[in-house]
Amino acid sequence: MVLSETMLWLLLALALVAPPIGAIILRLLQNRISSAGMAAGAGLLLLIAAVASLTIARSSLPPLRIGDLTLLPAWSPPVIEAIETQEAPDLPTVTPPPAVPTSTPRPTQTPTLTATLEPTLTPEPTPTPEPTPTLEPTPEPTPTPEPPAAGPRRYTVQAGDTLRAIAERFGVTIEAILQANNLTPAQGDNLRVGQELVIP
Structure with a gap:
């Protein structure tokens, strides 16, 4: 088809x-x-x-x-x-024109040239100045951060906070936060937004 x-x-x-x-x-x-x-x-x-x-x-x-x-x-x-499979159309044959005889040119003599060489002066090398050493600035010591002041810190409970997340944030244990705030485990599970906690 x-x-x-x-x-x-x-x-x-x-x-x-x-x-x-x-x-x-x-x-x-x-x-x-x-x-x-x-x-x-x-x-x-x-x-x-x-x-x-x-x-x-x-x-x-x-x-x-x-x-x-x-x-x-x-x-x-x-x-x-x-x-x-289509046949190519017959093209007319073209015969080349007869060759024209060409004459060979006779070689001509080329004159020889002689040159005299004069001595050339080579310039003396100029001394290159030595590089001056560069002074590198000495690095200033970086101040080390002071450790946080020891002692209890206060934290206000935000929406979505849990006692475990607060303990991990400040690097203390849950039991330490419960003891510092006189809380029972049940009270620690029911934190209120805006409640202040003492972080030991």
Whole structure:
């Protein structure tokens, strides 16, 4: 079966362009269509693409023209064979013109030149100044941070804080916070936003 160029373009559009566009449309309509409708639509898109691809594969395809460019499909051997089997038109034979005799030129004598060499003076090398050493600045010592002042600290409970998170943040144990604030484990599990805690 030989396809026309228009039919080939239509089949290529159905095989390559219709599935992604159909998938986008199904995605946009997913709230209005049931899941069975979505599956049926996806199956229909795949069936259309498969039928178009099989039709292209089993047909003799014409060359595709895009502007001034003509593409010969690699998957259509009948068209290529038809192009290769066309006979070339007979071209007229051209006979070359008769050769014209050429004369050989006689060699001419070239005069010899003699040159006298004069001594040339070589300039004395100029001394290069020695590079002066550059002084590198001495690095200043970086001050070491002072350790935090020892003693209890105060922390106001924020929304979402837990006793475990507060203990990990300050590097202390949960038991130490409970003892410093005279809290029971049950009270430690029920912290209030804005409650002040002493961090040992």
